Amino acid sequence: xxxxxxxxxxxxxxxxxxxxxxxxxxxxxxxxxxxxxxxxxxxxxxxxxxxxxxxxxxxxxxxxxxxxxxxxxxxxxxxxxxxxx
Numbered sequence: 001x002x003x004x005x006x007x008x009x010x011x012x013x014x015x016x017x018x019x020x021x022x023x024x025x026x027x028x029x030x031x032x033x034x035x036x037x038x039x040x041x042x043x044x045x046x047x048x049x050x051x052x053x054x055x056x057x058x059x060x061x062x063x064x065x066x067x068x069x070x071x072x073x074x075x076x077x078x079x080x081x082x083x084x085x
Contacts, residue, residue, distance in 0.1 A: 028077035038063050 019026045045059035 024077050024080075025074070028073045029071075032071070034066055034069075038066070 019029075041059050041063045045056045045063075048059060049056035
């Protein structure tokens with residue numbers, strides 16, 4: 001059994017409390033795959049660093065590049081609702 005993550009670890013399914021439960025933004029943010037996969041890839045990179053630093057660096061680079069891809073769900077939600085002004 002694994003221990004719970006420390007409080008400082010960002011969780012993939014949490015949104016700020018100020019966002020209303022029925023908000024389109026909350027639905028757009030939702031639970032994302034990147035937030036769930038990243039910690040496992042980081043841990044795999046740490047483990048791989050004992051065997052091959054090149055593999056560890058590639059895993060960490062992959063996570064960094066993965067987070068550079070924008071979240072299209074938020075953009076499409078905002079465009080669907082229309083912009084103010």
